[in-house]
Amino acid sequence: MKKISVNKKTLYVVESHNQVLEAWESCTRQNVFSLDFHTDSREAFQNYSYWKADSEIKSGLYRDHEKRKKEIIDQKINQYLEKEITIKQINDNLKNDEHLDFSVRVDMIDTVFILSKNSNASSSNPNVYIIDGRNNYRNQRILEYSPPCIPGCEKSIHDEKCRYMRADSSLEDFVLDTAIARAKNFKSSFFENYILDIDCDFFNTEKSLYPENFETFKKLIRESDFITIALEPECVKICLLEGCRLNSEIILSRLITIIEESQI
Template identity: 30%
Template sequence: MSLTSFFQHHVIKGKDIYVVDDHHKALAAWALVRRSLAEPPNLITIDHHTDTSEAFRGHAHWETHEGHVKDREVFRLGLVARIDWHSNKSIADAIANLRHDEHIDAAACSCVLDNAFCIQLSDSCATPSIEEIAFRNSRQENWPNGATVATPTRPMTYVPASNRIYALPFDCFIGCSTMPHNDECNVRHSDEIIETMYLDDQLARGAEISRCFGLSSLEAAPYILDIDLDAFHSRRAINPRDPSTFHRLIRNAVAITIATEAECVDEEWLDEEDSMSSSDLLKELLGHIER
């Protein structure tokens, strides 16, 4: 059984590029990359969503609802335990049962990936720091008088996550002082998704997390660069003024996976006067990789 049916394979200047229509099919490409390396690579993913759901959660819920299994969690964990990155059939079977946002957890649980870092637009708090957790707990315990610990400021400290998946937090677009944030903020923020100043900020936040388990930066170990096209909400977003950090991430990745996710691209698109399809975005992104 071959895994090539799950992706389109491109080689650009010696680098393997794997394009999938549904993001969970990237597991096939990640497994192939894993087989070429002595140790599992990390993942740096750029996405609208966090994609941090537990593997097979949706399938296990449906099987339990239909009465086919009694214990949903035991069934789910059994499916996770069956993933063998050496076996094409095992990977294909896993893909058949994965749902939206479950692929990273499946890859981390099966040692296809080591750590995963999600640069994303849907969760501003993302993986909470030790300081943020202490502040929230203090505020809840002392309501309505307020927290007894100081409001957290960067740099933050973190506890290693049991699933090794970290969604990177964000404030808004770089330099935003608007409170509360509004629709214009969302547009400007999404426009910056691969601008150097924004990615540098995200990578610095990621380094605060990675240092908690001895990794000096997100680029200090071999990584796959994964890009979901629904992270781009406008033509401006896919054409940054300064792509130098993005291009560095491309150059230094051991491989690149791209999820086209056509329906999600349409749903998340913000510029009604200048629409782009996922195929248009793919062409632009492959141009970045070529450059």
């Protein structure tokens, strides 16, 4: 994790998204407003517990895979809460889409709101609420908001043109204002105490980094307690739209320029 100070704003830059936990650990149960291509809302230690339980069952130590998985997850979380293991040790066994669940389960973070491009029809994680999905809200602390297109698009099927338009508009005021209003619907005090979290794969076209109107983004930067940025170079490559040339370093450098301007 690299700590950078830009005009009095602190940003923490990490490679893998789950490493942001190292920065979030020092916070005071803030909210997180996250911009990401993916929702990153898988249950903590899904991958680790799956394979560990699998090998234990093959060695004849246990029989019930689901039950053993749950025990392994609970054990990891308790070890952290009892301060037997550090956040770095947690990250050794956490995937880059399992950190949000971990952060709310150990009460590091209060509520997470994710504005993502990738949408899930349902979630197996009981801590996740999909906004505009099929289920009722039960005070879940991870809120996924993945609108299929930009606000106001009335096409019944969002086509290729929509995909580019949506990517290009990622930071435009009318996009972020809508997301912010949705977050406030769930928690009116959300933006009184929050961390701005950005995964570089949220940016899929060059134009997405040069919005026409982005006062809202600048305000989000200014009023945040601090910012975390995940480089995720491979995800950036995979999520790029055809014909676009971006990489994590270009995105980071442009974000730093915007942060600099926002702080004036």
